[in-house]
Amino acid sequence: MSVETLARIQFAFTIAFHYIYPPLSIGLGVVLVLMEGMFLKTRNPMYERLTRFWIRIFALIFGIGVATGIVMEFEFGTNWATYSRYVGDIFGSALAAEGIFAFALESGFLGVLLFGWNRVTPRVHFFSTVMVALGSMFSAIWIVVANSWQQTPAGFHIVGTGLTARAEITDFWAMVFNPSSVDRLSHAIVGAFLAGSFLVLSVSAWYLLKGRFVASSQAAFKIALLVATLAGLGQLFTGHHSANGVAVNQPAKLAAFEGHYAASAPANLYLLGWVNNKTHKVTGLSIPGGLSFLVHQDLKAPVRGLDSFRPEDRPPVNFVFQTYHLMVAIGVTLIGLTLLASFLLWRGRLWRTRWLLGVFVGAVLLPQLANQLGWYSAEVGRQPWVVYGLLRTSAALSKAVTAGQVWFSLILFTLVYALLFALFLYLLNKKIQHGPDEGEELSESSHLSPASKRNNPVISHDAPTASGAALSHVSDL
Template sequence: MDVEILARIQFAFTVAFHYIYPPLSIGIGLLIVLFESIYIKTGNKEYETLTRFWIKIFALTFGIGVATGIIMEFEFGTNWAVYSRYVGDIFGSALAAEGLFAFGLESTFLGVLLFGWNRVKPWVHLVSTIGVFLGSMFSAVWIVVANSWQQTPAGYHIVGEGLHARAEVTDFWAMVFNPSSVDRLIHTWQGSFLAGAFLVLSVHAYYLKKGRFVAISKKAFPIALGVATFFSFTQLLSGHSSADGVAVNQPAKLAAMEGHFEKNAPADLYLMGWVNKKDQTVTGIGIPGGLSFLVHQDFKAPIKGLNDFPEQDRPSQINAVFQFYHIMVAIGLFLIALTFYASFLWFKGKLFETKWLLTIFSYSVLLPQIANQVGWFTAEMGRQPWVVYGQLRTSQAFSQEVSANQIVFSLVLFTLVYSLLLVLFIYSVNKKVKHGPYDSSDAVLN
């Protein structure tokens, strides 16, 4: 296997593992803000208990997220030297802003969030909780801005030539508000809120099924369900807006997402299927002209197909892009149906007696995580063969001095360390969940 493929596999592995944790931190952070706000308003101690409990899980998630994110910084320099030189000024601006706006907020308030109970006034602790939550959201802003610039570069010019070429910022705000950044940021935030909400739903559905901590779970579950219901629906809207942007700015990616090969022809919308790249066909269930309708509100409107682009400018793994995209959409639609049905049962007063639905929620924590991962794979694999769309090819961006053996060794090492971290994370969270929300031995269990 050549160096480029190995470098891509290694970076994909480290980013995919890291991407488990920041969305959870953002989503759990929102629920903690809601729980503590209700506690401050009502004085109900059970909401304080919920806040304290979920802060412990937030701290675990936040810590591993920071640790695993550092590795990617080193990989830029070791495996992707040409890419690092090319985007250094762009990423430097975005990451400096992240350090100033995001880590500044988080570092200021994190200590109060974790250790401020009974040391500061309740409203001061709530302010610190909001500060940490906003810090995690601002962190996502600058990471998504940097990645979106790779998808739709703007506000820059090129200095130098060949391996020494680099992009310089000419308009900071044009770089920040590049054509895809806002849609992608909103979609990422919503995916994060769902990841956190479904973790809370999963834990409290487990308690309700087992008959443990029932009273406090009946308070937590509707709040998390409200968050999940709202953002599962709005994510469908932001996903549609993002796809419209892809149609304009990255038409080859859109064609790969739906397996559309024909030149400038109406495009079908597939519910599921399998792409045969060699025969340029898709076998599956689809709506004739459905993609054309979504993009242009006309079933017969032409959409650029993969054959409109030179073969070297198309994504190589078309079926993979197609499958990842449709898995994301399928999970999104399922989450909408699940949360709306559960909300209906809650209004009818029958939710907590519907055991089979609680069983689904117990395992539902996996679904937003899978959707977030395959959505990211869709975006990145669909951008190929470009690492900076239309400007720098992936084949030109990796380090020339790194050998395949060196990458394999580090990939094996990362796999072992990350696997250990994942096991420890699951063990620690499971231990806290089994212990329950209460600290004292005389806690009420119903």
């Protein structure tokens, strides 16, 4: 393989692995705010136990996310030196803002979140929870701003020529609010809400199927379902606005999303299909004129197609087509699941619908897949440009790096990340198996007679004692 291909594979692998964790922490932060808010409102200790439990999982996700994110910054300098020089002024300001205004806020208040339960008042602790949630979102803001500038550059001028050329900021706020930043940020944040809320839904559904922590799992499921339902519906709007922005700013990418080749003609909206890049035909199920209607509110309005671009300026069409449509299909599935669960909850039948709870256990993977596929669609759809219309990916490579060096680091990263992922799954499973503290299962069933407890299928017979739970809590910290 060429150095360019290997370097792109390496960066795609490292950022895809890292991107598992920030969306989880952002979405879980919102759920934590709601859980602890319910504790302050009701003073029900059940919500305190839930918050304590999910804060420990949040801390695990945060730690792995930090460890996996550092690697990418080194890759900028090792594999992509020309790119780093070109965008250094832009990325430097955005990443500095992320470190000062986001990471410091999130990590600082995380200490209070973890260890301040008996050291600060409940309201101060709740304030810390809100700050951690906001910090995770602020971090996403600056990262998305930096990435969006690559998609739609603004607020800059070019200094130097050739290999010494670099983009220099002329208007900081024009750089921040570049044409795609708000649309892409809203879409990414709502996707993160889905990832975090579906993690809570999955674990809560598993507890309910096992008959463990029944009352608290039902409460957690309701909170997460509210977040997931609103986020799923919100994706319809953020996705539509983002696609409209792509139509204006990156028409080649939009044409690749739908396999639209004709230079200027009405465009269909495909539900599924396969693109033949040789014949410029798409075989699949489509809505005639659907893309034209979404972009121009006119079924017969022309949409710029791939034939209006030089072949060397087109992205890999079928790959982008498939990832985009899989993302949309998963998004629609998530909306359907949350609306069905909300309807059954309203009718009082959700907790008896065991097959749906089983679906939610496995559905934790769907938002993660949708986020990854959306990222692939956006980044591969931008090709062959690393900075759209200005710097080609092939020109952004380090001139001294060799294929062998990239191979070695790729293999090494794969091994290290595999170990990190195994450690993450082990620790996550351990915390889930342990569950909330303070012998909740026993306390929830304390009103039952001994005979009723033996005959009740939802009461676990291995519930920990209060003292045992306290010791487990200390060992977890």
